[in-house]
Amino acid sequence: ANPAGGSVDVSSGGVIGRDGQYSASSVVIGGSGGGTAVRPSTPVSPTPASLTLCGAANLSVSGTITVNSAGSLNLIDRAQVAATGLTMASGSSLGVEINAASEEFPRLTISGPGSIDISGQPALDLIVSFAPAPSTAFTIIRNNTGSAIDGTFSGVPENQLLILGAVPMRATYHGGSGNDFVVRVLPLHIDTTTKNGNSFTVTGKAEPGATVEMDSTDDLTDAFQPLATVQADSSTGAFQYAARVTGDTQQF
Numbered sequence: 001a002n003p004a005g006g007s008v009d010v011s012s013g014g015v016i017g018r019d020g021q022y023s024a025s026s027v028v029i030g031g032s033g034g035g036t037a038v039r040p041s042t043p044v045s046p047t048p049a050s051l052t053l054c055g056a057a058n059l060s061v062s063g064t065i066t067v068n069s070a071g072s073l074n075l076i077d078r079a080q081v082a083a084t085g086l087t088m089a090s091g092s093s094l095g096v097e098i099n100a101a102s103e104e105f106p107r108l109t110i111s112g113p114g115s116i117d118i119s120g121q122p123a124l125d126l127i128v129s130f131a132p133a134p135s136t137a138f139t140i141i142r143n144n145t146g147s148a149i150d151g152t153f154s155g156v157p158e159n160q161l162l163i164l165g166a167v168p169m170r171a172t173y174h175g176g177s178g179n180d181f182v183v184r185v186l187p188l189h190i191d192t193t194t195k196n197g198n199s200f201t202v203t204g205k206a207e208p209g210a211t212v213e214m215d216s217t218d219d220l221t222d223a224f225q226p227l228a229t230v231q232a233d234s235s236t237g238a239f240q241y242a243a244r245v246t247g248d249t250q251q252f
Contacts, residue, residue: 123154148174
């Protein structure tokens with residue numbers, strides 16, 4: 001970034017900011033891109049460009065961050081960005097690492113008077129680098145503009161289920177104070193398993209109203225077998241499953 005606080009223009013290649021405090025009046029990642037060459041008359045692809053902040057890097061932008069097609073903004077480890085507006089074009093991407101420190105603060109804070117425009121459906125690349133607890137929420141974009149986010153990320157409509165590694169999460173553009181982009185770990189967990197003779201009872205919690213598929217095996221050398229589905233309570237998310245088994249042990 002630019003310690004002097006001027007504009008930052010990453011038109012090609014990659015720029016990495018590690019730790020430290022950075023400031024800029026505006027940030028543009030990637031050229032305006034595309035178009036048609038005069039000779040020969042063929043389309044011209046945008047040049048890839050990226051801005052990656054890592055460690056404890058903190059970038060403060062007094063204006064708007066613009067990510068053009070083939071441009072990418074990546075936030076690794078504890079890196080944070082604050083700006084007055086965010087515009088991401090079709091073909092651009094936002095990459096964010098979700099780690100143990102991520103629930104402490106938002107990764108991007110957009111305060112206005114600008115807006116958040118992702119109507120071009122940019123790509124969203126989320127990486128989970130730890131095992132978060134059920135129901136933990138992570139604010140990817142804190143939206144303080146007073147207006148809803150315009151558009152959605154590609155393949156991530158409102159309430160979309162995301163499987164990040166082995167971690168199931170739900171995405172919303174109406175989190176936090178009502179306009180934040182937040183992903184939350186699904187609250188699926190087993191509370192108790194009880195064996196009484198040849199009967200097993202399993203209780204737990206999931207998303208309210210969710211359908212929970214129960215799989216089990218009575219021999220750990222065999223594959224888990226689908227048993228049935230149960231419906232979580234529409235208010236509390238609690239569920240219970242009971243079954244008769246032939247083995248002395250049962251794994252769910």
